[in-house]
Amino acid sequence: MNPSRGPPSQRSRNRAARPGGSADAAQRHEGAGATDSTPFLLPERVHGGNGPRGPCYDTWAMLAVDARDLVKTFRSGWFRRRQTQALRGATLAVPRGAIFGLLGPNGAGKTTLLSILATLLLPDGGSATVLGHDVVREPFAIRRRLNMASGNASFVWSLRPAEVLTFYGRLYGMGGKVLRDRVDELIARCELGPHRRTEYNELSTGLKQRLAFAKALINDPEVLFLDEPTLGLDPDVSIRIRAQIAELRRDRGTTIILTTHYMREAEELCDTIAFIKAGRILAQGSADELKRQIRIGEVIELRLDPAAPERLGELPGVLQLQVKGERVECTVDTAEKRLPEILRWLHERAVLVRDCQVREPELEEVFVELAR
Ligand SMILES: Nc1ncnc2c1ncn2[C@@H]1O[C@H](COP(=O)(O)OP(=O)(O)OP(=O)(O)O)[C@@H](O)[C@H]1O
Numbered sequence: 001m002n003p004s005r006g007p008p009s010q011r012s013r014n015r016a017a018r019p020g021g022s023a024d025a026a027q028r029h030e031g032a033g034a035t036d037s038t039p040f041l042l043p044e045r046v047h048g049g050n051g052p053r054g055p056c057y058d059t060w061a062m063l064a065v066d067a068r069d070l071v072k073t074f075r076s077g078w079f080r081r082r083q084t085q086a087l088r089g090a091t092l093a094v095p096r097g098a099i100f101g102l103l104g105p106n107g108a109g110k111t112t113l114l115s116i117l118a119t120l121l122l123p124d125g126g127s128a129t130v131l132g133h134d135v136v137r138e139p140f141a142i143r144r145r146l147n148m149a150s151g152n153a154s155f156v157w158s159l160r161p162a163e164v165l166t167f168y169g170r171l172y173g174m175g176g177k178v179l180r181d182r183v184d185e186l187i188a189r190c191e192l193g194p195h196r197r198t199e200y201n202e203l204s205t206g207l208k209q210r211l212a213f214a215k216a217l218i219n220d221p222e223v224l225f226l227d228e229p230t231l232g233l234d235p236d237v238s239i240r241i242r243a244q245i246a247e248l249r250r251d252r253g254t255t256i257i258l259t260t261h262y263m264r265e266a267e268e269l270c271d272t273i274a275f276i277k278a279g280r281i282l283a284q285g286s287a288d289e290l291k292r293q294i295r296i297g298e299v300i301e302l303r304l305d306p307a308a309p310e311r312l313g314e315l316p317g318v319l320q321l322q323v324k325g326e327r328v329e330c331t332v333d334t335a336e337k338r339l340p341e342i343l344r345w346l347h348e349r350a351v352l353v354r355d356c357q358v359r360e361p362e363l364e365e366v367f368v369e370l371a372r
C-alpha cells in the first residue's frame with residue numbers, strides 16, 4: 001500500500017493507482033447478498049445546516065453516505081404472494097473517514113440497507129448518495145470506489161483463495177505484477193498463506209470469512225461495507241480483523257460501515273452507531289451518547305452491612321433494586337444526583353457501606369431496550 005496516503009482531511013486519494021475496469025461487474029458478482037482522534041460530525045449537525053436539502057454544500061460534501069427515507073419492500077411467493085417491508089424510511093448520514101456501526105435485531109433491514117448503498121439492490125423509495133453520487137442514477141460512478149464483504153459470502157467452490165482474489169482483481173481491471181503483488185499482500189494480511197492452495201469449499205467458515213474480507217479490499221475501496229465481518233471467527237482472529245478495520249481508516253482514510261451483533265465490537269470500533277429496527281433508524285450517536293439518550297439508567301452497586309435495607313427501592317430516582325447476596329444493584333436515573341442521597345439515607349440508618357461502584361449501562365442493555 002502507498003504509505004503517503006493519509007487521513008481524509010489531509011490527502012486527496014491517489015486515483016492513478018486505483019484499478020479501473022469492470023468494477024460494476026465485480027460488485028454485481030458478489031451477490032446481494034477507532035479509536036484515533038479524527039473529528040467527526042454528529043448526525044444532528046450533519047443534517048442541521050441550511051438549504052432545502054438540509055445541510056449546506058460543504059457539510060454535504062463531507063458525507064460518504066447520505067441516505068434519506070429509504071424504502072424497500074420484498075415481494076416473494078408464487079401462489080401466496082408475500083410482502084416484506086424491509087426498509088420503511090431509513091435515514092442515515094455517514095461522514096467521510098468514519099467507522100459507522102449499524103446495529104439491530106435479526107430482520108431489522110441492515111443487510112438490505114448496506115446492499116442498497118453498495119448498489120446491489122434498488123430501493124423502492126427515498127434517495128441515497130455515496131461519495132456524492134446517487135446510488136440509483138449513477139451506480140457506475142461509485143462501484144469501483146466501494147466494496148462490500150458479507151458475513152456469509154460465497155465464492156466459486158473450486159477456486160483457491162489466490163484465484164478468488166485474482167478473479168475479482170481482474171474484474172476491477174487489474175492485472176500483471178500489480179495484481180499479483182496485491183493478491184500476495186492481501187493473502188498475507190488476512191493470514192491466508194497456509195491455505196493459499198486450498199479449494200474454497202474446503203475452507204473453514206472463519207477462513208471463508210477472512211477471504212471475503214480480503215476480497216473486499218482488492219480495489220482499495222474508499223467506502224467499505226462490512227456485513228458482520230467477524231461472524232464465525234475465533235476471538236483471536238476477530239481481534240486482528242478489528243485491528244485491521246481500525247488501521248484501514250487510520251492509514252487509508254477508508255469510510256467503513258459495518259453491521260455486527262457483537263456490542264463490544266461496535267463499542268470498540270465505531271465512532272457512531274445507528275440502531276435500526278423494523279426498517280427504521282431509531283437512534284444514532286456514539287456509544288456514550290446512546291447510553292445517555294436511551295436513559296435506561298446507571299447502576300450503583302453497593303455492598304452493605306446489614307444487607308439490603310427495606311425501602312431503599314422506594315427512594316426518589318431509584319428505578320430498580322436487585323439484591324444479589326450481600327450486594328445490592330440500584331438502577332437510578334442519574335448516579336451523580338442519587339448517589340449522595342442514597343449514601344446519606346444509609347448513613348442515617350447506620351448501615352455500613354463496605355463498597356460502592358457506579359457503572360454505566362452496557363451497550364447490550366441499550367440494544368435490548370431498543371429492540372423490545
Ligand atoms: N430477497 C429477499 N426476499 C424476501 N424477503 C427478504 C429478502 N431479503 C431480505 N428479506 C426480508 O427483509 C427483512 C430484512 O432483512 P435483512 O436481511 O436486511 O435483515 P438484517 O437486519 O440484515 O438481519 P440479520 O441480523 O438476521 O442479518 C427480513 O424480514 C427478511 O426476511
Ligand SMILES: [Mg+2]
Nearest residue numbers: 110111112227
Ligand atoms: Mg443481515
